[in-house]
Amino acid sequence: MAKSIMQNDRACYFCGRLDGLELHHVFGGVANRPVSEKYGLKVWLCHEDHTGKNGAQYNKEKNLLLKQDAQRAFEKDHPRDLWMKLIRKNY
Numbered sequence: 001m002a003k004s005i006m007q008n009d010r011a012c013y014f015c016g017r018l019d020g021l022e023l024h025h026v027f028g029g030v031a032n033r034p035v036s037e038k039y040g041l042k043v044w045l046c047h048e049d050h051t052g053k054n055g056a057q058y059n060k061e062k063n064l065l066l067k068q069d070a071q072r073a074f075e076k077d078h079p080r081d082l083w084m085k086l087i088r089k090n091y
Contacts, residue, residue: 005040013043026070041070
């Protein structure tokens with residue numbers, strides 16, 4: 001399990017909460033979760049920011065922000081063509 005490349009601290013990525021955290025793979029599903037795991041495209045979220053009414057699982061803006069931040073973090077150490085090969089979308 002690779003460490004997150006998006007955050008160093010174990011705190012909610014959005015609100016900074018320290019308890020009740022859940023690991024969120026920015027790119028989920030059968031095909032993409034292993035990519036998120038391998039390259040550290042994951043963040044800690046509190047329950048509300050993860051699966052709550054306004055959480056990243058349901059809020060398109062939060063979900064998009066995570067994907068954009070993931071791409072920026074990835075491209076600090078990897079070329080864009082690898083990103084496109086793995087994720088197949090430029091955010």
